[in-house]
Amino acid sequence: MGSQMMKIEEARRDYIESLVETMEMYGLSPSMGRLFGIMFFHDEPMTLDEMRHQTGMSKTSMSTGVRALSRLKLVHKKWQKGVRKDLYEAEHDQFRSFVDFFAQQWEKEIELNQVSLRKSEQKLRALLDDPLLSDEDRAQVLRDLDKLDNAKRYYQWLGHLVEAFETEEIFKHVPIPDASD
Secondary structure, three states: OOHHHHHHHHHHHHHHHHHHHHHHHOOOOHHHHHHHHHHHHOOOOEOHHHHHHHHOOOHHHHHHHHHHHHHOOOEEEEOOOOOOOOEEEEOOOHHHHHHHHHHHHHHHHHHHHHHHHHHHHHHHHHHHOOOOOOHHHHHHHHHHHHHHHHHHHHHHHHHHHHHHHHOOOHHHHOOOOOOOO
């Protein structure tokens, strides 16, 4: 490898390592971050074997990582005439990746917590019908119901935020800078 290519690789490594740290902040493994970073700089779609050669990961880890990155829409399967192996490439539109990743995470959060909210609310409302409930406990139940109402408002707002991201309405309020900026 020539000295210029070594310098290019070193510059890439710096950004790849920052991607690794960033992805770790969002709950992804370092190997997934490294895999995404390598694919980000690769000009052509890659096979699992090519990825394994570049990362040193096992085929199983590689396959698991690619599936996870695909679910997050950070990696896409590609088709190429005459190539029999599966090919994958990184999503290069980081704005799209951001929208997809966070909308997906927030939708999971909403779904998970709305189910629990309804269950908690039903149990608390049922307690209000209990004739043996003391005034002190009744006051606590009412305070808890008020807290759940605030939580429901939050998830309603978060749902609107997800919609603004998915419809790209958000970019009217927070525009994507031009490439020249």
